[in-house]
Amino acid sequence: MARRIGFGILAVAGIGLVVAGILAQEPEVIYRFASQI
């Protein structure tokens, strides 16, 4: 049960970070770096 609660907290935190990253236009920032040498 403790593992599942831990997983739930981490999953919510992780998805929150991903959503925050998308809202902060991070995919475009990454693209700018990744598509040039």
Add this chain to the structure above:
Amino acid sequence: MNGQQSFLTKTRTIWFLGFSAFAALVSSLFIRFGRLDPGQILPFGWVPVVLVALYVALQAGERDMRRRWVAFAALALAGALLSAWLVSRQGLVLWRVLVHGMIPLLLFGLVAVFAGRRVAPFRLVQIFSFAALNGYILAYLQNKILFSGFLKRIPEPILNCYGGPLAFFACPIGSFQQMLSQPNPTVAAFFDRLAGNAAGFLHSAGKVLAHLPWLPLGVFVVIGALVGRAACGWLCPFGLWQDLLYKVKAGPKAGWKRWLTLAVIALLSLYVSLLLVRFLHVVWWKPLVFGWLPFMAAVSYVVVRGKMDLPRRLWLGGWLAGVLIGVLAWFKFEPSFGIVAGVLGMTVLGFCGGWYALALALPAAFFAVVLGPGEFRVGPLAGAELGLVAALLAGLFILVLDRLVRVKLPSTLLKYAFLLLVAGFVAYKTAEPWFCKLCPQGTLGAGLPLVLWDPVGGLRDLVGWLYYVKVGILLAVVVAAMAVKRPFCRVVCPIGAIYAIFNKASLLHMKLDKPTCTGCNICRKVCPMDIEPQQGPNQLECIRCFECRWKCPKSSLRIRC
């Protein structure tokens, strides 16, 4: 059953259908999001993968050699038909199709015929992941330097350089460093709007939060919470390279095969050295004397001596002396020298410890201060006096911590130094992705192919001293991977360091049934990370390949979700 297996078993059918469906799904994603031409991705992506899947499925576990040869003939026929179609209908040059398609396919087939072993499930997924993440074959065929479609916006969950010409996705640790080094204007603007004219906490918080790599961190947390370090085992192409390098025959038990191995490695590495001589227009003997000879000396040592265990302990005194030498070189010369000296110093001296480290650290600390132009002054000290003080300090670290107190840490902790110091602090301070600059995966996937191939011209002119350092680090990792199981993953990889934290709490985990465990140690022998699952199956270094679970004769290890 009368001893003869049915030709189309359930396992083979499941493998074939599963791989075909997966290949079709990934190809569709590439066509939709990568904006690739279906006429190109299908022959270069889906069809060859399905052919290989069919071949593997046909011969997997097959004991009858005739059946393996039948499967080989089917593969060769399919490859020949595909090659003919590519040349006649798609207008590709015949020699390119043969050299880069047909011949590797036949070689793979021959290896599989003679090896004839069961292929582990995680190995098949690793091979497929390698092809799926690095499948931009158009870069080579149409002289394009990089893939620049939609997928390059997405950080993949493992280490795979986005500077590689074949890479579809963005490397998360590269993105992580780039964002640490430069503030995200969207986040900064958001907090500025929120704070309005009032200067204070919100402005300061905005400045800090604008540097945080939200998306890469989110990917790490989601994947880590779900499967722990499984991405390292099942998806990472650099992990696959290391697993294959460890299969190199070495040691007295390998018999004559080790000499054959040595000859093949000598010829291959000589060929690459001569390519560098030709393309980089350097004096012919330099790559041979400074690259090929030391590399072959190290390979010969491994081939003669055999496989080894990774040193389990890291000496704190040696590690600190290495960091000190890096800091001295940073201020005396320039940050780039300091970073390279620090990275090499903390690795080499940390593993040596004791008298060997003392012999190396004393002159290194002295000359880091004394050599080179300009003067380095700390208070009243400068020149040789400061050099002596620096050498004394490095010596004291080693003598006190390594010899007197004997402080030893697990060697796997070194990867947290790479994560926090190199990919974190140094990237933030210098505004440059320094882990990427030294990363051996980047050299293998991007540095070497781009310089040797140079699709747009001018890349070879950019080669400087740092390039040779990168190649040297790659060669060191190659030799280490021949001798030790996955040395880079266990000691260096910052992504593995992050995922390892989640291993104890991830949803996917393993359980040991202690009463049925006989302590036969098979689980340790088959483990690609050289851990002992019977001591606890959810250790930080476990990459969830489940080889221990498949090979356990008593089924004492179980997968839990």
